[in-house]
Amino acid sequence: MALERWFRRSKPTRSDEDATPAGLWLKCDGCAAQIYRKDLAQNLFTCPECGHHYRMPVDERIDMLADEGTFERWSGALAPTDPLAFVDTEPYPERMERVQEKQGRPDAIVTGAASMEGVPVALVVMDFFFAGGSMGSVVGEEIARAAERAARENRALVAVTASGGARMQEGALSLMQLAKTTVALEALAEKRLPYVTILTDPTTGGVTASFATLGDVILAEPDALICFAGPRVIQQTIKQDLPEGFQRAEFLLKKGMVDDVVPRAALKNRVANLLRLLRGERLPDRVEPQDGVEELEAPLEDAATPESKAPGEEVSRGA
Numbered sequence: 001m002a003l004e005r006w007f008r009r010s011k012p013t014r015s016d017e018d019a020t021p022a023g024l025w026l027k028c029d030g031c032a033a034q035i036y037r038k039d040l041a042q043n044l045f046t047c048p049e050c051g052h053h054y055r056m057p058v059d060e061r062i063d064m065l066a067d068e069g070t071f072e073r074w075s076g077a078l079a080p081t082d083p084l085a086f087v088d089t090e091p092y093p094e095r096m097e098r099v100q101e102k103q104g105r106p107d108a109i110v111t112g113a114a115s116m117e118g119v120p121v122a123l124v125v126m127d128f129f130f131a132g133g134s135m136g137s138v139v140g141e142e143i144a145r146a147a148e149r150a151a152r153e154n155r156a157l158v159a160v161t162a163s164g165g166a167r168m169q170e171g172a173l174s175l176m177q178l179a180k181t182t183v184a185l186e187a188l189a190e191k192r193l194p195y196v197t198i199l200t201d202p203t204t205g206g207v208t209a210s211f212a213t214l215g216d217v218i219l220a221e222p223d224a225l226i227c228f229a230g231p232r233v234i235q236q237t238i239k240q241d242l243p244e245g246f247q248r249a250e251f252l253l254k255k256g257m258v259d260d261v262v263p264r265a266a267l268k269n270r271v272a273n274l275l276r277l278l279r280g281e282r283l284p285d286r287v288e289p290q291d292g293v294e295e296l297e298a299p300l301e302d303a304a305t306p307e308s309k310a311p312g313e314e315v316s317r318g319a
Protein backbone atom coordinates (compact mmCIF):
# COMPACT_ATOMS: atom_id res chain seq x y z
CA MET A 1 0.00 0.00 0.00
CA ALA A 2 2.85 2.35 0.77
CA LEU A 3 4.21 1.85 -2.72
CA GLU A 4 0.86 2.64 -4.31
CA ARG A 5 0.86 6.06 -2.64
CA TRP A 6 3.89 7.00 -4.72
CA PHE A 7 1.85 6.74 -7.89
CA ARG A 8 -1.32 8.36 -6.65
CA ARG A 9 -2.08 11.79 -8.12
CA SER A 10 -1.71 14.51 -5.52
CA LYS A 11 -3.90 16.96 -7.48
CA PRO A 12 -7.01 16.33 -9.55
CA THR A 13 -6.53 16.63 -13.32
CA ARG A 14 -8.02 19.80 -14.73
CA SER A 15 -9.77 20.11 -18.07
CA ASP A 16 -11.47 22.92 -19.98
CA GLU A 17 -14.91 21.54 -19.24
CA ASP A 18 -14.14 21.30 -15.54
CA ALA A 19 -16.76 23.33 -13.63
CA THR A 20 -15.06 23.14 -10.23
CA PRO A 21 -13.59 26.41 -8.87
CA ALA A 22 -10.10 25.28 -9.94
CA GLY A 23 -11.35 24.77 -13.51
CA LEU A 24 -13.12 28.13 -13.74
CA TRP A 25 -9.92 30.08 -13.18
CA LEU A 26 -6.63 30.05 -14.98
CA LYS A 27 -3.21 31.41 -14.08
CA CYS A 28 -1.98 33.47 -17.07
CA ASP A 29 1.12 32.11 -18.83
CA GLY A 30 2.15 35.67 -19.62
CA CYS A 31 1.66 37.62 -16.39
CA ALA A 32 0.60 34.99 -13.80
CA ALA A 33 -2.64 36.90 -13.10
CA GLN A 34 -5.70 34.86 -12.16
CA ILE A 35 -8.08 35.01 -15.12
CA TYR A 36 -11.69 33.88 -15.18
CA ARG A 37 -11.98 31.44 -18.08
CA LYS A 38 -15.18 33.08 -19.33
CA ASP A 39 -13.40 36.46 -19.48
CA LEU A 40 -10.66 34.86 -21.54
CA ALA A 41 -13.17 33.51 -24.07
CA GLN A 42 -14.94 36.86 -24.28
CA ASN A 43 -11.61 38.60 -24.84
CA LEU A 44 -10.81 36.53 -27.99
CA PHE A 45 -8.67 34.18 -25.87
CA THR A 46 -6.18 36.91 -25.00
CA CYS A 47 -5.29 37.86 -21.42
CA PRO A 48 -7.25 40.96 -20.30
CA GLU A 49 -4.25 41.96 -18.16
CA CYS A 50 -1.19 41.48 -20.37
CA GLY A 51 -2.55 40.62 -23.83
CA HIS A 52 -0.96 37.15 -23.92
CA HIS A 53 -2.44 35.26 -26.88
CA TYR A 54 -3.83 31.81 -26.08
CA ARG A 55 -4.59 29.21 -28.75
CA MET A 56 -8.06 29.83 -30.12
CA PRO A 57 -10.63 27.15 -30.94
CA VAL A 58 -11.69 26.94 -34.60
CA ASP A 59 -15.35 27.92 -34.21
CA GLU A 60 -14.48 31.05 -32.24
CA ARG A 61 -11.83 31.90 -34.82
CA ILE A 62 -14.38 31.69 -37.64
CA ASP A 63 -16.87 33.79 -35.65
CA MET A 64 -14.14 36.37 -35.18
CA LEU A 65 -13.09 36.58 -38.85
CA ALA A 66 -16.32 36.03 -40.80
CA ASP A 67 -19.15 38.55 -40.99
CA GLU A 68 -22.05 37.32 -38.91
CA GLY A 69 -24.04 34.55 -40.56
CA THR A 70 -21.93 34.47 -43.76
CA PHE A 71 -19.84 31.34 -43.13
CA GLU A 72 -20.80 28.39 -45.33
CA ARG A 73 -18.83 25.22 -44.59
CA TRP A 74 -17.12 23.38 -47.46
CA SER A 75 -15.05 20.81 -45.54
CA GLY A 76 -16.23 17.77 -43.64
CA ALA A 77 -16.96 15.20 -46.33
CA LEU A 78 -13.48 13.63 -46.21
CA ALA A 79 -12.16 11.43 -43.42
CA PRO A 80 -8.69 9.92 -43.02
CA THR A 81 -7.96 6.28 -43.87
CA ASP A 82 -5.10 4.16 -42.54
CA PRO A 83 -3.02 3.30 -45.62
CA LEU A 84 0.04 2.21 -43.61
CA ALA A 85 -1.87 0.22 -40.94
CA PHE A 86 0.06 2.38 -38.49
CA VAL A 87 0.25 1.50 -34.81
CA ASP A 88 2.15 3.51 -32.21
CA THR A 89 0.79 3.44 -28.66
CA GLU A 90 -2.56 2.63 -30.29
CA PRO A 91 -3.76 1.94 -33.85
CA TYR A 92 -4.16 5.11 -35.97
CA PRO A 93 -7.91 4.58 -36.68
CA GLU A 94 -8.65 4.30 -32.96
CA ARG A 95 -6.69 7.44 -32.22
CA MET A 96 -8.57 9.27 -34.97
CA GLU A 97 -11.96 8.06 -33.79
CA ARG A 98 -11.30 9.41 -30.31
CA VAL A 99 -10.18 12.84 -31.56
CA GLN A 100 -12.99 13.05 -34.11
CA GLU A 101 -15.54 12.48 -31.40
CA LYS A 102 -13.95 15.06 -29.09
CA GLN A 103 -13.50 17.77 -31.72
CA GLY A 104 -16.65 17.03 -33.72
CA ARG A 105 -14.99 17.03 -37.14
CA PRO A 106 -13.32 14.39 -39.33
CA ASP A 107 -9.87 16.01 -39.41
CA ALA A 108 -7.79 18.97 -38.25
CA ILE A 109 -9.23 21.54 -40.64
CA VAL A 110 -12.32 23.59 -41.45
CA THR A 111 -12.77 25.36 -44.78
CA GLY A 112 -15.63 27.39 -46.17
CA ALA A 113 -16.89 30.54 -47.83
CA ALA A 114 -17.49 33.75 -45.92
CA SER A 115 -17.25 37.49 -46.23
CA MET A 116 -14.92 39.70 -44.21
CA GLU A 117 -16.20 43.27 -43.93
CA GLY A 118 -18.08 42.49 -47.12
CA VAL A 119 -15.07 41.09 -49.03
CA PRO A 120 -15.79 37.58 -50.39
CA VAL A 121 -13.22 35.08 -49.09
CA ALA A 122 -12.55 31.39 -48.69
CA LEU A 123 -11.45 30.63 -45.14
CA VAL A 124 -9.09 27.81 -44.17
CA VAL A 125 -8.69 27.32 -40.41
CA MET A 126 -6.52 24.63 -38.86
CA ASP A 127 -7.52 22.95 -35.59
CA PHE A 128 -4.49 22.60 -33.33
CA PHE A 129 -6.64 20.79 -30.76
CA PHE A 130 -7.17 17.99 -33.29
CA ALA A 131 -4.03 15.79 -33.17
CA GLY A 132 -1.81 18.87 -32.88
CA GLY A 133 -3.12 20.28 -36.17
CA SER A 134 -1.02 17.71 -37.99
CA MET A 135 -1.28 17.70 -41.79
CA GLY A 136 -2.20 14.37 -43.34
CA SER A 137 -3.93 13.54 -46.62
CA VAL A 138 -7.31 15.00 -45.61
CA VAL A 139 -5.93 18.31 -44.36
CA GLY A 140 -3.87 18.72 -47.55
CA GLU A 141 -6.79 17.77 -49.78
CA GLU A 142 -9.22 20.16 -48.05
CA ILE A 143 -6.74 23.03 -48.43
CA ALA A 144 -6.18 22.20 -52.10
CA ARG A 145 -9.92 22.00 -52.77
CA ALA A 146 -10.54 25.27 -50.93
CA ALA A 147 -7.86 27.05 -52.98
CA GLU A 148 -9.24 25.71 -56.28
CA ARG A 149 -12.84 26.52 -55.37
CA ALA A 150 -11.83 30.01 -54.20
CA ALA A 151 -10.27 30.57 -57.62
CA ARG A 152 -13.42 29.36 -59.39
CA GLU A 153 -15.66 31.58 -57.27
CA ASN A 154 -13.39 34.65 -57.45
CA ARG A 155 -12.72 34.67 -53.73
CA ALA A 156 -9.54 35.67 -51.93
CA LEU A 157 -8.08 32.95 -49.74
CA VAL A 158 -7.36 33.52 -46.04
CA ALA A 159 -5.60 30.70 -44.18
CA VAL A 160 -5.17 30.54 -40.39
CA THR A 161 -2.42 28.05 -39.57
CA ALA A 162 -1.68 26.14 -36.35
CA SER A 163 0.18 22.89 -36.70
CA GLY A 164 2.74 20.57 -35.21
CA GLY A 165 3.74 19.59 -38.76
CA ALA A 166 3.16 16.56 -40.95
CA ARG A 167 1.11 13.67 -39.54
CA MET A 168 3.60 10.90 -38.88
CA GLN A 169 0.95 8.16 -38.90
CA GLU A 170 0.48 8.74 -42.64
CA GLY A 171 4.22 8.72 -43.35
CA ALA A 172 5.31 9.86 -46.81
CA LEU A 173 1.68 10.56 -47.80
CA SER A 174 1.76 13.47 -45.34
CA LEU A 175 4.87 14.85 -47.00
CA MET A 176 3.10 14.82 -50.37
CA GLN A 177 0.65 17.40 -49.00
CA LEU A 178 3.41 20.00 -49.17
CA ALA A 179 3.51 19.69 -52.95
CA LYS A 180 -0.26 19.31 -53.30
CA THR A 181 -1.15 22.47 -51.38
CA THR A 182 1.60 24.45 -53.10
CA VAL A 183 0.41 23.49 -56.58
CA ALA A 184 -3.25 24.21 -55.74
CA LEU A 185 -2.38 27.78 -54.74
CA GLU A 186 -1.27 28.37 -58.33
CA ALA A 187 -4.95 28.49 -59.31
CA LEU A 188 -5.31 31.68 -57.23
CA ALA A 189 -2.13 33.21 -58.63
CA GLU A 190 -3.33 32.58 -62.20
CA LYS A 191 -6.52 34.52 -61.52
CA ARG A 192 -4.58 37.20 -59.58
CA LEU A 193 -6.63 36.55 -56.45
CA PRO A 194 -4.99 37.47 -53.14
CA TYR A 195 -3.85 34.87 -50.63
CA VAL A 196 -3.23 36.00 -47.05
CA THR A 197 -1.91 33.74 -44.30
CA ILE A 198 -2.27 34.27 -40.57
CA LEU A 199 0.33 32.25 -38.65
CA THR A 200 -0.76 31.44 -35.11
CA ASP A 201 0.98 29.64 -32.25
CA PRO A 202 2.44 27.18 -33.16
CA THR A 203 2.99 26.94 -36.92
CA THR A 204 5.72 24.39 -37.55
CA GLY A 205 7.12 21.63 -39.77
CA GLY A 206 5.54 20.81 -43.11
CA VAL A 207 2.86 23.50 -42.77
CA THR A 208 5.52 26.21 -42.39
CA ALA A 209 7.40 24.60 -45.27
CA SER A 210 4.41 24.79 -47.62
CA PHE A 211 1.19 26.83 -47.79
CA ALA A 212 1.68 28.81 -44.55
CA THR A 213 4.61 30.80 -45.89
CA LEU A 214 3.40 31.17 -49.48
CA GLY A 215 0.94 33.99 -48.77
CA ASP A 216 1.06 37.20 -50.81
CA VAL A 217 1.00 38.75 -47.36
CA ILE A 218 2.10 36.74 -44.30
CA LEU A 219 0.76 37.94 -40.96
CA ALA A 220 1.47 36.45 -37.55
CA GLU A 221 -0.08 36.73 -34.10
CA PRO A 222 2.08 38.16 -31.27
CA ASP A 223 4.64 35.76 -29.78
CA ALA A 224 3.57 32.86 -32.05
CA LEU A 225 6.17 30.11 -32.47
CA ILE A 226 6.85 29.79 -36.21
CA CYS A 227 9.49 27.34 -37.33
CA PHE A 228 10.38 24.24 -39.30
CA ALA A 229 12.31 22.34 -36.63
CA GLY A 230 11.67 23.53 -33.07
CA PRO A 231 14.18 25.47 -30.97
CA ARG A 232 15.00 22.48 -28.73
CA VAL A 233 15.90 20.29 -31.71
CA ILE A 234 18.10 23.01 -33.20
CA GLN A 235 19.83 23.70 -29.89
CA GLN A 236 20.59 20.01 -29.38
CA THR A 237 21.91 19.71 -32.95
CA ILE A 238 24.18 22.76 -33.17
CA LYS A 239 24.98 22.82 -29.43
CA GLN A 240 24.89 26.61 -29.24
CA ASP A 241 22.73 29.07 -27.33
CA LEU A 242 19.94 30.48 -29.45
CA PRO A 243 19.21 34.22 -29.59
CA GLU A 244 16.48 35.74 -27.39
CA GLY A 245 13.01 35.28 -28.90
CA PHE A 246 14.32 32.88 -31.56
CA GLN A 247 11.57 31.68 -33.97
CA ARG A 248 8.92 33.90 -32.38
CA ALA A 249 6.74 36.13 -34.59
CA GLU A 250 8.52 39.38 -33.62
CA PHE A 251 11.97 37.85 -34.30
CA LEU A 252 10.80 36.65 -37.73
CA LEU A 253 9.32 40.08 -38.51
CA LYS A 254 12.78 41.60 -37.96
CA LYS A 255 14.33 38.95 -40.21
CA GLY A 256 11.75 39.54 -42.96
CA MET A 257 10.04 36.15 -42.85
CA VAL A 258 6.66 37.58 -41.84
CA ASP A 259 5.23 40.87 -43.09
CA ASP A 260 3.58 42.03 -39.89
CA VAL A 261 2.67 40.95 -36.38
CA VAL A 262 -0.98 41.83 -35.74
CA PRO A 263 -2.82 41.52 -32.41
CA ARG A 264 -5.85 39.27 -32.67
CA ALA A 265 -8.38 42.04 -32.09
CA ALA A 266 -7.07 43.96 -35.12
CA LEU A 267 -6.76 40.99 -37.48
CA LYS A 268 -10.12 41.09 -39.25
CA ASN A 269 -9.92 44.74 -40.19
CA ARG A 270 -6.27 44.44 -41.24
CA VAL A 271 -6.93 41.45 -43.48
CA ALA A 272 -10.05 43.04 -45.02
CA ASN A 273 -8.11 46.22 -45.85
CA LEU A 274 -5.25 44.21 -47.35
CA LEU A 275 -7.67 42.25 -49.51
CA ARG A 276 -9.31 45.45 -50.78
CA LEU A 277 -5.91 46.87 -51.70
CA LEU A 278 -4.72 43.66 -53.35
CA ARG A 279 -7.95 43.42 -55.35
CA GLY A 280 -7.42 46.98 -56.58
CA GLU A 281 -10.36 48.34 -54.65
CA ARG A 282 -10.18 51.62 -52.83
CA LEU A 283 -10.17 51.81 -49.07
CA PRO A 284 -13.25 53.59 -47.70
CA ASP A 285 -11.30 56.66 -46.51
CA ARG A 286 -9.17 57.14 -49.63
CA VAL A 287 -9.37 60.59 -51.30
CA GLU A 288 -10.60 60.38 -54.89
CA PRO A 289 -8.67 62.45 -57.50
CA GLN A 290 -10.66 65.35 -58.93
CA ASP A 291 -12.15 65.18 -62.41
CA GLY A 292 -10.02 66.69 -65.15
CA VAL A 293 -6.79 66.55 -63.16
CA GLU A 294 -4.04 64.35 -64.54
CA GLU A 295 -1.12 63.05 -62.54
CA LEU A 296 2.16 64.18 -64.08
CA GLU A 297 4.54 61.46 -65.23
CA ALA A 298 7.79 63.30 -64.49
CA PRO A 299 7.36 66.45 -62.44
CA LEU A 300 10.95 66.32 -61.15
CA GLU A 301 12.55 68.82 -63.56
CA ASP A 302 9.95 71.45 -62.70
CA ALA A 303 10.35 70.83 -59.01
CA ALA A 304 13.50 73.02 -59.00
CA THR A 305 11.39 76.18 -59.19
CA PRO A 306 8.23 75.23 -57.36
CA GLU A 307 7.39 78.82 -56.33
CA SER A 308 7.13 80.00 -59.95
CA LYS A 309 4.09 77.92 -60.88
CA ALA A 310 0.88 76.94 -59.21
CA PRO A 311 0.02 73.23 -59.46
CA GLY A 312 -2.95 74.03 -61.73
CA GLU A 313 -0.64 75.53 -64.41
CA GLU A 314 1.42 72.34 -64.50
CA VAL A 315 -1.62 70.33 -65.41
CA SER A 316 -2.98 72.69 -68.08
CA ARG A 317 0.43 72.96 -69.79
CA GLY A 318 0.14 69.81 -71.83
CA ALA A 319 -3.57 70.14 -72.65
Ligand SMILES: [Zn+2]
Binding pocket: 028, 029, 030, 031, 032, 033, 047, 048, 049, 050, 051, 052
Ligand atom coordinates in the same frame (compact mmCIF):
# COMPACT_ATOMS: atom_id res chain seq x y z
ZN1 LIG B 1 -1.64 37.79 -18.64
